[in-house]
Amino acid sequence: MSGFLKKKYLISILLIILIVLVMFYILPVSVPLIVAFITALMLDPLTKIVQAKFKLKRQLSIIIVFTLFTLLLGSGIFFIVTKVIGEGIKLIEDTPIYINNLTDMWHSYEEHFQNAAKDFPEEVVTAFTEEANNLFETFKTSLKQYVNIEKISAFLSYIPNYLVSFLVYLIALFMFMIDLPRIRSSIYEYMTEKTSEKVSFMTSRLSSVVFGFFKAQFLVSIIIMIAAFIGLILIAPKVAIVMTLIIWIIDLIPIIGSIVILAPWSLYHLLTGNIALGTKLAILAVILLIIRRTVEPKVMGKHMGLSPLSTLISMYLGLKLLGVLGLILGPTLLIVFKSAKEAGLIKMNFKI
Numbered sequence: 001m002s003g004f005l006k007k008k009y010l011i012s013i014l015l016i017i018l019i020v021l022v023m024f025y026i027l028p029v030s031v032p033l034i035v036a037f038i039t040a041l042m043l044d045p046l047t048k049i050v051q052a053k054f055k056l057k058r059q060l061s062i063i064i065v066f067t068l069f070t071l072l073l074g075s076g077i078f079f080i081v082t083k084v085i086g087e088g089i090k091l092i093e094d095t096p097i098y099i100n101n102l103t104d105m106w107h108s109y110e111e112h113f114q115n116a117a118k119d120f121p122e123e124v125v126t127a128f129t130e131e132a133n134n135l136f137e138t139f140k141t142s143l144k145q146y147v148n149i150e151k152i153s154a155f156l157s158y159i160p161n162y163l164v165s166f167l168v169y170l171i172a173l174f175m176f177m178i179d180l181p182r183i184r185s186s187i188y189e190y191m192t193e194k195t196s197e198k199v200s201f202m203t204s205r206l207s208s209v210v211f212g213f214f215k216a217q218f219l220v221s222i223i224i225m226i227a228a229f230i231g232l233i234l235i236a237p238k239v240a241i242v243m244t245l246i247i248w249i250i251d252l253i254p255i256i257g258s259i260v261i262l263a264p265w266s267l268y269h270l271l272t273g274n275i276a277l278g279t280k281l282a283i284l285a286v287i288l289l290i291i292r293r294t295v296e297p298k299v300m301g302k303h304m305g306l307s308p309l310s311t312l313i314s315m316y317l318g319l320k321l322l323g324v325l326g327l328i329l330g331p332t333l334l335i336v337f338k339s340a341k342e343a344g345l346i347k348m349n350f351k352i
Contacts (some may be wrong), residue, residue, distance in 0.1 A: 032169040038332065040176035041203075042211045043069060047177065062177045070170060076164075079245070101272045184281045202339040216299040220252045223295055224258055224288055231284040235277065251292075258288045310334060 043065055051061035124162075188196040225248040232240035247258045262285035270278030270309070311331055318330020 014147065031196075032165045033172050034329070036169050036172035037176050039069075039173050040180060042214060043177060044180055045208060045211055059178070062174075066174055066177060076249075096322065105272050141144055198340075198344050201342070202336070205339040205342065206332075206335055209339070213331060213335075216296075217252060220292060220299055222295050224248065224251045224292060227288055227291055228258060228284070235280045235284060247288075257292060258287050262288070 013200060047058070047061050049066045050056065050064055051058055054061075056064075120170070185198075188199070191199060207331045225244060229240060229244040232243055234244070243261070247261050250261055251258045262281055265280045266281035269275075269281065311334075314330035314334040315326075316330075318326025318333075320326070322329055
């Protein structure tokens with residue numbers, strides 16, 4: 001009996017070591033394959049719907065769904081490359097102008113402060129002014145270091161690697177979509193009938209929930225896009241379309257949200273003296289944040305069956321441990337655990 005327990009503990013330790021090795025060494029270089037497999041699981045319900053509705057063979061249904069998905073994904077990437085990156089380069093090229101405006105604003109504030117601080121000791125005013133100037137110069141230096149053409153050039157130099165990863169992703173996605181039934185059946189061969197039923201329930205639940213997660217994100221982002229467009233048409237009509245599309249794309253990324261765009265934009269105008277525009281943008285940012293925090297829990301709860309708190313925690317931990325991929329894998333692992341528990345594969349009927 002003791003020998004059996006030692007063997008069981010040894011197997012458990014080896015499994016833990018294997019999982020750790022996979023998490024830290026294999027996962028980072030397998031991102032296209034992992035994302036392709038998750039996407040295949042997401043698209044599988046849609047493939048079945050097309051197959052049943054139009055009475056087509058599975059292969060033909062897969063080709064239709066894959067083609068539509070590729071066209072949609074390609075259109076989004078084309079827009080990002082041609083519009084967003086173009087606007088980003090223009091923003092970086094105009095950075096010296098923005099820095100000069102901030103410098104003029106700083107000198108104006110400095111002059112006002114010196115006039116208002118005439119009654120203070122000269123040593124205090126001088127020390128405070130020097131510290132403030134050092135802080136501002138550090139900020140300008142950091143801004144010039146991080147926002148420049150060299151950074152864009154370095155990013156663009158990685159495009160061939162991104163293209164290779166993207167091609168691997170598309171090829172792997174198509175193959176996973178074709179082989180999903182065979183993968184399932186090969187996995188079920190190593191299981192008893194009872195276990196295979198539980199795993200089947202878990203995978204179907206996982207597929208629908210993952211699909212629901214992205215559907216919920218998309219629906220929330222559409223609401224944010226409409227609200228942002230209406231607000232920007234009233235506030236800054238000249239850039240309303242471009243900025244709305246940028247806000248929409250950024251808002252599709254979990255956790256980040258539109259505040260990343262609107263907050264710096266608003267702060268810049270407030271600091272450079274355009275109080276009215278800065279205030280309007282700040283109000284719009286708060287409105288969009290309220291809309292997301294109000295709508296997102298309801299939509300997420302409806303399509304995923306996860307609480308907003310558990311979703312947020314899983315996203316945050318995934319981001320810290322695995323980077324951007326963790327934003328997807330975090331909730332996915334949580335869904336896997338919950339589905340396995342609902343299927344009876346994991347039992348936690350204990351009390352302390």
